[in-house]
Amino acid sequence: MISVQSICKTFSGQDGPVLENITFQIDDGQTLSIIGPSGCGKTTLLYILAGLIQPTSGQTTMTGPVHVNKIGQSAFVLQDFGLFPWKTVTQNIELGLKLKRVPPAIRKETVNRLLTDMGLPGMGARYPSQLSGGQKQRVAIARALATDPDILLMDEPFSSLDAMTREHLQNLMRDMWIKNRISYLIVTHSVEEAVFMGRRILILTGRPGRINAVVDNPNFAAPDFRLQPEFFESQKQVRLALEKSV
Amino acid sequence: MNAGLRYSLSVFGLLILWKLAAERAALDMLPPPEIAFAEFGHAVKSPRFWSHFLASSFRVICAMSAAWLIGFPVGILIGYYRLLDQFLSPVIFLTYPIPKIVLLPVFLVVFGLGDFSRIFIIALIIGYQILVATRDSVLQVNSRYLDAFRSMGGGPIETITHVLIPAALPQGFTALRIGAGTAVAVLFFVESFATESGLGFFIMDSWGRFDGGRMFVGIMGMSLLGVLLVEVIDYLERTFCAWKFVETGRQKPAAKPGILLQKIGTYGHMIKFSHTVFALPFALAAVILANRHYPITGLQIVWILTAMVAARSAAMGFNRIVDARIDAQNPRTSDREIPAGRLSQKSAAWFVLISAVLFFFSAGMLSRLCLILSVPVLGILFLYSYTKRFTALSHVYLGFSISMAPLGVWVAVSGQIDWPILLLCLALLTYIAGFDILYACQDLDFDRSEGLFSIPARLGASAAFHMASLLHLVTFVCLFFMHLVFDMGPVYLFTVLIIGVLLIVEHRMVRPDDLSSIQAAFFHVNSAISVLLFLGILGNEFMQR
Structure with a gap:
């Protein structure tokens, strides 16, 4: 479970806070989408959750069913620059495990399993520059999953992909959630993506970022959700909330 | 036109120009290309030529290795640790424009007339270039890479080995390749006096004897040394920066002199x-x-x-x-x-x-x-x-x-x-x-x-x-x-x-x-x-x- 209690963040040298009084909770195996206008501090929030920056006030607590060590409880999937261009696909995926001193045999097994799961068999020896955009993001997800994290933090993971590939990866990601129930938090600026991927959708206001509304989206895991009336209903709610928040 | 052709065309053009110049000038000190090559073919069979060649190679290889082993790591550290940068960068950028070669007489007095002073001055000149290029490329590393790495739990040492060194290597190699040309030029200068070994000495000695053919043997020897250095550096770059040279399908890797042999x-x-x-x-x-x-x-x-x-x-x-x-x-x-x-x-x-x-x-x-x-x-x-x-x-x-x-x-x-x-x-x-x-x-x-x-x-x-x-x-x-x-x-x-x-x-x-x-x-x-x-x-x- 991840619990965020009244987080505020003010960067030194900037007037006014970036985030103000953010409180929410993600239970184990649950998913959350965060959407809001650009500059609402979505990425800052993710960095705080990942432990890369400290909030000015408030706190986050994470309690995992398996892991108790602080680092590695969460795993990041970034939009660009996530993969290291000088490392092959295999080296990228196993990097987190290597940093945790996991023995090579287990690393190899994990990499092979993830390559198969992600539909990337035989691509282990390639460099990121030899992959398409969709393949790169699959590798980024595989790398995040390699350390078996309690929660995936995804920062606009599919925004630089073309529409077809994006939908394909969204399906892949959600199918995996249905199978493994791994918690994730996705930051996006696409209403459709937010509704398709999140059990709940958090709508932030622009500067400073505040929670404007929370849309409940209980049917998001239904088969063929894109074609269900609930899909459009939830989108309508999100859009209305967004209009109010600008 | 691709690299291989451009190179052969320019070699051909240069040979013609050389030939024409030699015919026109009709000087002993400027033999036509075929004579120069014949002399060179003769010289490669003599151990004397190779002893000079090896003396020069030893100096330049020592100097470039030292320049790399000091310049590259220091460049990485200065680029990474802000505090170090604040104190060292002013020193580096103040001394960077000073022509280091003018210090040679000082070094000769301090370190003596042996190889050390000569190697030291070459290493100093090349090392600066490598250091500055490496520092710059570390500063240019996108911070998202560092964030991604830290989020995976990587510490400072691991950041250096997994992120900064591979990111800075290509520019480091570029500096080294440019440095190779400079190194050979400085080598000629430092070998042209107070020594009796090396190709620089060989050239100046032949010049003193008015032996144009022999002088060109030395010149070609030095050119050969330069070409070999660049080829070796290209080989190292291909090995250690393999990711830069893979075919991406969209664009081919940039043509570099090292591809010459492959193109031929x-x-x-x-x-x-x-x-x-x-x-x-x-x-x-x-x-x-x-x-x-x-x-x-x-x-x-x-x-x-x-x-x-x-x-x-x-x-x-x-x-x-x-x-x-x-x-x-x-x-x-x-x-x-x-x-x-x-x-x-x-x-x-x-x-x-x-x-x-x-x-x-x-x-x-x-x-x-x-x-x-x-x-x-x-x-x-x-x-x-x-x-x-x-x-x-x-x-x-x-x-x-x-x-x-x-x-x-x-x-x-x-x-x-x-x-x-x-x-x-x-x-x-x-x-x-x-x-x-x-x-x-x-x-x-x-x-x-x-x-x-x-x-x-x-x-x-x-x-x-x-x-x-x-x-x-x-x-x-x-x-x-x-x-x-x-x-x-x-x-x-x-x-x-x-x-x-x-x-x-x-x-x-x-x-x-x-x-x-x-x-x-x-x-x-x-x-x-x-x-x-x-x-x-x-x-x-x-x-x-």
Whole structure:
């Protein structure tokens, strides 16, 4: 479970806070989408959750069913620059495990399993520059999953992909959630993506970022959700909330 | 135009300029290129040259290693640790513009006249460049990479090894490559006084003796050292920055000097350079025979060889361009350089043009008559590429165009056509035509389906084999009668006998229904036959003198 209690963040040298009084909770195996206008501090929030920056006030607590060590409880999937261009696909995926001193045999097994799961068999020896955009993001997800994290933090993971590939990866990601129930938090600026991927959708206001509304989206895991009336209903709610928040 | 061609073009241009300058100046200190190269060829056999070369190599390699081992790590650290940067960067940027070389006298006093001061000054100059380039590239690393790495739990040491070093290596290598040129230049300077070893000393010493040829040996030695350094650095970069050089499908990696050798290989492959061994011995045999009546200089042989190789390269390159479409459809040839995309049509065209110009140029260096004849000869060679579109006798035409080689040699040396040499030409004509027919059996079905003309396509494989045997019989008879015409003795006759046996062996190795060993038959047996003929004629000359 991840619990965020009244987080505020003010960067030194900037007037006014970036985030103000953010409180929410993600239970184990649950998913959350965060959407809001650009500059609402979505990425800052993710960095705080990942432990890369400290909030000015408030706190986050994470309690995992398996892991108790602080680092590695969460795993990041970034939009660009996530993969290291000088490392092959295999080296990228196993990097987190290597940093945790996991023995090579287990690393190899994990990499092979993830390559198969992600539909990337035989691509282990390639460099990121030899992959398409969709393949790169699959590798980024595989790398995040390699350390078996309690929660995936995804920062606009599919925004630089073309529409077809994006939908394909969204399906892949959600199918995996249905199978493994791994918690994730996705930051996006696409209403459709937010509704398709999140059990709940958090709508932030622009500067400073505040929670404007929370849309409940209980049917998001239904088969063929894109074609269900609930899909459009939830989108309508999100859009209305967004209009109010600008 | 791609890298390989640009390089050969510029080398060629420089040689011409050098030659013209040498002719014009007529100074002892500026020998023409062929003399300089001859002297260089002589020098590489002497241990003295190599002792100087090794002394210079030792100094420059020590200096560049030291520059790298200090400059690169310090650059990384300064780039990474802000505090270090704040204190060291002002020092570095204040001292960076100071020409370090002026400190050499100081170092010579402090560290003595030995190698250390000289290595130290080179390392100092190159080290600065590497350090600054490395620091800059660390500062340019996108912070998202660092965030991604930290989110995975990587600490500072691991950040350096997994992120900063690989990110900074390409620019570090670029600095090292640029530094190699500077290093050799500084090396020349520091070796030009107070020492008696190294190429710099060698050059200045020769200069002092007014020995222009020897001086150019030193200059070429230093150039060689520079080229070797750059090649080694390129090799290291390819090894340690492999990710920079992978084919992305969208764009090819940038052309760098290191690819030069590889490119030459690609062109050499396109024109089957190794197959020069079939016709070249015939041309050389003509040189020996002509030398009986007409004097030949070493320089003439150089131009004869150049003309032969250039004409052949032009003709083969032209053929590959003309046949690119056909080659692409034939599974046997679809992997050739142009259809496979390793060479573009355009670069191949440039290659042909340069080869043709080189051919005309070397013909012109032989004689005026040769220059005039070189134009129709190239026309004859180019025409071959079209013959298989209208006549099954294209094999004979191929033999005819290749038999221009010994004939051309004869004309170059004697200035006229004497009929005895035609016997050698006929031998070459039938020999080539015969094995081209055998070779064409591989493409029988393809040629038939494409409507291309060849003996096998027209008469069938077994008739083609008979025809080839007949042609090779003529070859043998021509070679045999040459001993009468040129008055040659038992050594030659014995050679011709062996060639006869080899021809029979060749025909036994392939059958109309089994062409599997045709490549081996072709390459090994044919090269043996050609080389044997040359050796036989050469041996005969020695025996008769």
